[in-house]
Amino acid sequence: MHQVKLAENIYYLGYNDRRTHLFENIWPIPHGVSYNSYLIVDEKVALIDTVERQYIDDYLEDIDAILAGRKVDYLVINHMEPDHSGALRAIVAKYPDIILVGNKKTFGFVESFYMKPVNILEVNDNDVLELGKNKLQFQMIPMVHWPETMISYEETNKILFAGDAFGSFGTLDGGVFDDEINLDFYEEEIMRYFTNIVGKYCPHTQRAIKKLAPLDIRMIAATHGPIWRTNLDWVLSRYNKWSTYTTENGVVVVYGSMYGNTQKMAEVIARQLSERGIKDIRVYDASKTHASYIINDIFKYKAFIVGSCAYNNAMFPNVETLLTKIEHMGIKDHYLGVFGNFSWNGGGVKNLMKFAEAVKWELVYDPVEEKGALKKDKYEQCIELANAMADKLLG
Incomplete structure (x- = not known):
């Protein structure tokens, strides 16, 4: 398999779902959806979220291929929805000493869905996890779109691991980054993802946008859809428009x-x-x-x-x-x-x-x-x- 890198030692681990008809068993996804996870390999190794459980075998194999025998030290849980935490139990079984990184609300969800967590690191706003050259800063963005949601900002390469924020319906058909795809195709799927999944929480989305504004963001890596590295304003401006209920003169x-x-x-x-x-x-x-x-x-x-x-x-x-x-x-x-x-x-x-x-x-x-x-x-x-x-x- 091709290994896709966001930076020298930061890997994309993504899987395309072209079989599921309804996202969350409600919303039609005729063009499918991707599930995105990320792996940082430094003095310490950190996974950023996992993937939907049907991809566990491929996920574990791909991690092995990159790490070549090294273990994963941290699993950063930005969002606990099962399409992103589906491989959590398998990761803990494979790496029993792994430390789960989340906020106070995260670990209640871990226990509800999977098991009582043992090795945990609870983080709050502005806390930093040092992996070596790479440093992860955490910010809480609750209700975008679950109460435990947070983001991880990689300070060295200025990458925002955004969870479901700035995500999209639609599989990644070869292209992974925004400059590799036709955004005209994805615009409707990005908007429909926002309006169907995040749209109920527009005030919370606005608070998150304002909270993250001081960060020097050079790349946005969400858990669905393309990774934004060239035209970040394309997605940021649209999220700002939609979350302020700014409309066009139509009926x-x-x-x-x-x-x-x-x-x-x-x-x-x-x-x-x-x-x-x-x-x-x-x-x-x-x-x-x-x-x-x-x-x-x-x-x-x-x-x-x-x-x-x-x-x-x-x-x-x-x-x-x-x-x-x-x-x-x-x-x-x-x-x-x-x-x-x-x-x-x-x-x-x-x-x-x-x-x-x-x-x-x-x-x-x-x-x-x-x-x-x-x-x-x-x-x-x-x-x-x-x-x-x-x-x-x-x-």
Whole structure:
């Protein structure tokens, strides 16, 4: 196997997962995902995180090939999620004297998932672990995106081992560094990784960005996706934009429709938005498109218009599932429009308004609700809803 180095004695140990369909058993990963670990070989040897358990055999073999009989002295645990700690038990079994490096919250997770840790080194902000020429400085960045999350900053080569921060969906198809790949392909996967995995914790992400700003970072090595060594601002600027809910002037229209009447309302609204000059319009059937992609576009665009038919006196189930995820994400500062349809009793729009109250986004127009087929008066109200949204976006 090729040995990939970040610096003279710092190795990349990464594995591409092209088999898993759902990341965290929730989010689609049609382009797969990588699991990245790192090995520093100095007077002391340190592993930075491990990998998902299906790669344990390859992982141990690759470590052996590099170390040629030397042992691993430290396992630095930046993040305890099992896709990064999956080989922890195997590493401890192979190197029984290894010292686990983490913060106070780390070791509770180690015990919960694997075993009671024996040899530990508890670190806090600004603590430094000297390996020889290489020195690891630690900073806590809790809730990006677990409570124990921290980063390790290698002071000699100025490498930020960032855990899940600045990560990405998508396998590394040959290229490992940002200057070896086409970033146009990865942009959507990087954003979707952020919005799906980290997006709930935008305030914590902002705190982390500010906390790490004083560090002289020359390379970012995350636990998923490419290693950033050339155009760090590409990923840093995007994380800053997304975590401040900075959006573009577009509209996401989502509907749930059984027999097509709610869909017709969505089509009218979308067409009128276009006639008003809005170019970025995304229309989704909640029964077809996974929430992963819809949430990603909600982070991208300022306006959200949602419609639901009534279903057993409630919202259409797939719309309800989506809105529960959106509410849970805590996304801020959007414009909102609401519409819907019913046949014999309401429930769709009534419950959409409960969502509106919960998210506290600005409602641009009264909810539009039709009974049965779309008729002239409600058609005109759909036009007015679209106009009200366009007015907001166009200022």
